Amino acid sequence: MWGIYYIFYSYFYNNLGQIRLSKSLCNPSCTRMIDKYTICLYFSTHTRIYKIARTGNQNCKSIEQMIGAGKMKQYTNVLDRPLSKGKQEVSLSGFAFLFSELVQYNQTQVDNIAELERRLEDAGYAVGTRILELLCHREKGNRRETRLLGILSFVHSTVWKILFGKVADSLEKGTEHEDEYMISEKELLVNRFISIPKDMGAFNCGAFVAGIVRGVLDNAGFPAVVSAHFVPVEGLQRPRTTILIKFAEEVLQREARLG
Amino acid sequence: MAAIYSLYIINKSGGLIFYKDYGSAGRMDTNDSLRLASLWHSMHAISQQLSPVSGCMGIELLQADTFDLHCFQSLTGTKFFVVCEPGTPHMEGLLKHIYELYTDYVLKNPFYEMEMPIRCELFDVNLAQAVQKDRVALLGR
Numbered sequence: 001m002w003g004i005y006y007i008f009y010s011y012f013y014n015n016l017g018q019i020r021l022s023k024s025l026c027n028p029s030c031t032r033m034i035d036k037y038t039i040c041l042y043f044s045t046h047t048r049i050y051k052i053a054r055t056g057n058q059n060c061k062s063i064e065q066m067i068g069a070g071k072m073k074q075y076t077n078v079l080d081r082p083l084s085k086g087k088q089e090v091s092l093s094g095f096a097f098l099f100s101e102l103v104q105y106n107q108t109q110v111d112n113i114a115e116l117e118r119r120l121e122d123a124g125y126a127v128g129t130r131i132l133e134l135l136c137h138r139e140k141g142n143r144r145e146t147r148l149l150g151i152l153s154f155v156h157s158t159v160w161k162i163l164f165g166k167v168a169d170s171l172e173k174g175t176e177h178e179d180e181y182m183i184s185e186k187e188l189l190v191n192r193f194i195s196i197p198k199d200m201g202a203f204n205c206g207a208f209v210a211g212i213v214r215g216v217l218d219n220a221g222f223p224a225v226v227s228a229h230f231v232p233v234e235g236l237q238r239p240r241t242t243i244l245i246k247f248a249e250e251v252l253q254r255e256a257r258l259g
Numbered sequence: 260m261a262a263i264y265s266l267y268i269i270n271k272s273g274g275l276i277f278y279k280d281y282g283s284a285g286r287m288d289t290n291d292s293l294r295l296a297s298l299w300h301s302m303h304a305i306s307q308q309l310s311p312v313s314g315c316m317g318i319e320l321l322q323a324d325t326f327d328l329h330c331f332q333s334l335t336g337t338k339f340f341v342v343c344e345p346g347t348p349h350m351e352g353l354l355k356h357i358y359e360l361y362t363d364y365v366l367k368n369p370f371y372e373m374e375m376p377i378r379c380e381l382f383d384v385n386l387a388q389a390v391q392k393d394r395v396a397l398l399g400r
Contacts, residue, residue, distance in 0.1 A: 194368050194381070
């Protein structure tokens with residue numbers, strides 16, 4: 001599971017072959033001295049970052065401080081400065097066209113609707129993996145939720161906000177099964193412009209969002225089966241979309257053990 | 260009280276891709292509507308050639324004794340036209356709004372095949388609302 005991505009936020013900035021970290025992450029998970037170099041290993045949820053520095057080097061200490069404290073720093077070199085957060089929104093039309101293309105492309109690659117759903121979910125899964133990584137770092141101070149309700153409300157509020165600009169309409173626990181939770185949305189952003197043809201039955205493009213949720217949960221250590229469904233609501237013309245989350249048995253056992 | 264009789268959308272090669280009837284007057288069967296659509300497409304093209312002014316974009320309004328025909332052509336050549344009661348106002352605005360709905364609910368729908376007849380539930384729903392709003396505005400007049 002570990003070691004899929006190796007990120008080196010780095011450039012060699014002097015002839016000692018030192019890799020400098022320009023982003024703060026967390027305290028090193030392990031440090032190893034080899035000869036006259038120190039290798040520090042940093043873990044975030046899914047990423048390993050190595051830092052190599054010369055033992056006893058003055059700069060080494062300052063790097064430690066930079067990583068540990070995460071305080072604002074005056075950057076002398078423009079290249080050291082972190083990228084600004086920039087505009088937080090993207091064009092809805094732009095997204096709608098891109099998503100439409102994604103669905104159309106996947107449609108050409110499959111023979112049945114179940115497979116299309118699975119492919120969209122896989123596309124979402126990759127997004128979920130990255131979103132978890134990013135948000136744990138940016139919003140949660142390198143902490144990751146370890147409890148069931150914690151991670152669910154993280155998905156329902158933090159993840160939803162960053163993806164759709166709002167928290168999800170509701171988060172409910174399934175009445176029939178203990179291991180089922182539902183996130184409902186009156187009008188899911190990805191479905192805003194999409195009309196499902198009659199011959200496609202219960203297909204829902206929310207499968208992509210279900211994939212994102214699965215990606216987040218899975219990588220946070222909460223394996224689950226996630227699916228998207230249309231649920232008709234009384235008094236409303238359009239059915240709402242419900243993301244159904246069914247956790248794996250081990251998750252509930254662990255949760256029970258933790259009390 | 261039906262101010263709008265019918266609405267047509269024709270693709271850039273003159274095929275009818277959407278047709279909707281409002282009210283009882285001037286109802287046509289499918290063949291007639293197809294014929295009207297392709298006839299209008301050709302007339303529109305000819306009018307561009309015959310126009311005495313340069314840079315003419317084709318007929319925008321056809322006025323007859325019993326009806327008005329307002330036409331709007333998008334940059335890509337898709338034509339929207341409504342047949343309505345003589346002297347009905349705000350039709351240009353309505354056509355532009357329908358064009359907007361078309362770009363939103365038809366072109367952004369992954370299950371719509373370009374140049375083919377429009378069968379999108381959301382487009383129908385929003386179109387009905389737009390036309391309804393237009394009627395309410397007329398009643399309040």
